[in-house]
Ligand code: SF4
């Protein structure tokens with residue numbers, strides 16, 4: 001797990017994890033159960049507002065962290081606390097080691113602290129000959145197994161009761177049944193001895209309150225209470241990002257932290273410690289108390305305008321809980337020390353580029369993490385930023401460099417696509433025209449998990465003139481943004497839509513200078529290419545007289561609306577904003593703006609049970625949830641809900657070619673869900689999702705067909 | 720009119736508190752006054768199974784003996800409890816010296832300073848080491864809470880909490896349900912390093 005792991009070896013680890021049946025089942029169950037319990041915990045609350053409050057409190061505290069630290073130190077010293085400042089991980093380790101040695105401590109009990117994991121504290125203390133025992137059940141289990149945690153809140157979530165029973169049998173020298181209640185009691189007994197013998201206790205802290213010099217610790221098992229009560233010495237290791245002004249701030253954060261972490265209203269214990277408390281076994285009658293504040297790069301992050309929000313993290317672990325990749329591969333593969341979306345980002349800062357470079361690519365950009373983040377952090381965006389940064393520092397891989405270069409010139413890009421169309425001819429399956437049977441050389445056999453569609457004979461841009469019917473007194477004038485996949489691979493989606501536009505007297509323009517939306521470049525860490533492409537599109541699409549920029553690709557829509565203004569904020573902010581303002585996804589345009597009524601209801605194309613796959617960029621990216629359901633009903637078909645309608649399909653652009661095995665697992669889970677619903681038809685609103693889902697359904701011989709919403713509304717057979 | 724409103728809102732808070740505490744498997748009992756609370760405590764102790772000592776080295780005590788710690792009751796309260804215990808020779812009532820029982824005690828009875836209705840949480844001033852140990856080492860924790868000390872949310876009683884927390888050497892505990900874990904296969908198990916059971920006795924008259 002240490003530095004310099006190649007992408008290949010990382011992928012091997014992913015494959016192993018995918019083969020681990022227990023892990024896969026446990027993670028699947030967890031993903032579904034978590035969603036329900038979180039919803040339940042927040043029932044009747046305005047979650048978005050709560051998250052905003054937490055984000056504001058944390059952001060203000062980060063901006064003010066120097067003053068808060070000074071204030072805390074003053075208060076804590078007055079209470080009799082020894083306060084230490086550690087710039088780097090080694091400093092913190094050294095300081096804590098010295099405290100142990102000076103106080104004559106030999107045996108140490110710890111309660112769970114991700115910050116201690118971050119600096120590899122146990123290893124350091126053990127090298128000094130000290131005995132360190134983790135007392136949180138999950139942490140103790142992974143410590144005994146000589147592993148790291150696989151989840152920030154549930155460190156041993158990757159293990160079964162049988163594995164724990166085997167481990168405990170070894171530890172106690174007695175056979176232990178794989179019965180969870182009994183195993184918990186084994187830990188209670190084994191660890192009680194450790195508490196009693198310990199000279200020193202180490203904890204982290206969830207909160208450090210500057211106003212009163214208090215630390216707050218949230219736990220469920222009650223171990224932190226014993227750790228801070230029985231031993232004579234207490235050391236709290238606290239990241240400077242844990243500073244908050246007042247108790248009220250901490251109470252506000254604490255309203256969301258446990259709910260987001262595990263769906264609990266509050267943890268069993270929250271302990272507030274203000275200086276050394278009574279300890280009857282010391283001569284002074286007070287415990288010796290130390291607080292070690294850790295920087296380890298936090299100040300640098302705080303000063304970074306893009307990344308400072310990383311410190312708004314309250315370590316709830318929710319970003320892992322909802323992540324489709326985490327669900328497939330588990331925490332050891334979806335993080336280094338810190339796990340989940342936040343781990344993809346902080347690994348770069350705390351544990352270096354080498355440990356981050358593979359990890360950071362393992363993200364479909366689905367946005368599920370952002371939607372639940374307790375700290376309101378734009379996690380997917382920051383993951384891409386880290387990816388771009390690493391490529392800038394370490395060099396861009398050839399493939400991504402080429403993509404960047406090609407995308408920068410629309411003409412080159414489009415002529416390459418046309419050439420590729422000719423090159424694929426011998427590869428096309430004659431009977432099954434739309435799929436490539438054998439894959440071109442650039443793809444490895446792994447990518448064969450779905451059938452890839454062929455590039456169309458005639459791209460949409462060459463068909464437009466013929467399809468275009470000038471409208472008399474048009475209701476609306478729109479610019480159609482095709483995106484490259486629909487232009488060159490699925491022109492039929494756009495053709496179907498054109499039929500509807502004509503029926504509703506809509507004047508359509510198709511700006512020929514439009515290029516790729518630029519999202520693929522972002523997802524490969526090619527930020528400057530993405531910016532160039534964005535500027536080209538701004539130039540290509542004349543806004544005068546155009547009411548809306550309509551796109552049938554939810555990813556394009558979301559990127560044009562939110563990504564482009566971010567990319568161009570220092571280049572053409574006003575123009576980008578005016579452009580973004582007009583962008584609208586197809587479903588919303590047809591349903592809410594044009595207001596179509598039951599358009600289609602003829603025989604074969606009606607009455608089918610129709611499931612919807614909500615593209616990540618539609619539901620989370622654009623906040624569209626129910627509009628497509630209405631359109632399905634209006635098409636004369638019956639909308640059927642599926643359990644995981646808003647879960648990612650595993651496409652994620654280059655993600656699916658970098659990590660095909662993971663992509664395939666996510667896809668399969670998705671297709672299973674649709675199969676379970678009994679749907680005849682699966683509809684979606686993004687050509688990338690169509691590519692993934694249709695290709696997967698064909699490959700796996702699923703009984704339902706896959707199409708774009710426009711094809712459902714305006715089927716080909718329709719006169 | 721005014722009184723009814725206050726009265727009913729107080730009852731409402733107690734009802735919400737009871738419901739939320741029960742959700743995290745705390746047992747809530749309603750009594751009229753302190754005498755009722757003492758009766759209830761002894762009744763719970765009478766039902767309790769023998770202690771399962773957690774430390775092997777500790778000298779064995781007769782399995783019929785029940786250790787009851789009441790570290791933070793005021794003098795009157797402790798006297799009252801002690802008088803009642805006299806009728807039960809097997810109850811060993813203590814007020815301090817809890818470090819002598821690292822393997823555990825049967826029951827710790829403490830007063831709670833506040834209740835928080837929203838989450839069914841007890842707020843216990845645990846500055847005194849014996850209070851802390853009693854609530855940590857006991858198998859059953861009995862907390863006595865006056866209905867009038869229940870507040871709506873933690874934030875709504877921020878000033879009262881700050882008064883507790885601000886003191887030098889303060890150790891303020893929020894306790895919600897018994898100690899728990901879901902660390903093995905996410906299956907909830909009650910009773911890890913703290914009490915196996917939490918009982919809350921709600922006293923109507925302070
Ligand atoms: S965007 Fe999706 S895949 Fe990426 S880290 Fe977040 S949840 Fe995981």
Ligand code: SF4
Pocket residue numbers: 312313314315316317318319320340341342369372373374375376377379
């Ligand atoms: S990044 Fe957000 S969701 Fe993830 S652990 Fe931090 S606060 Fe929780």
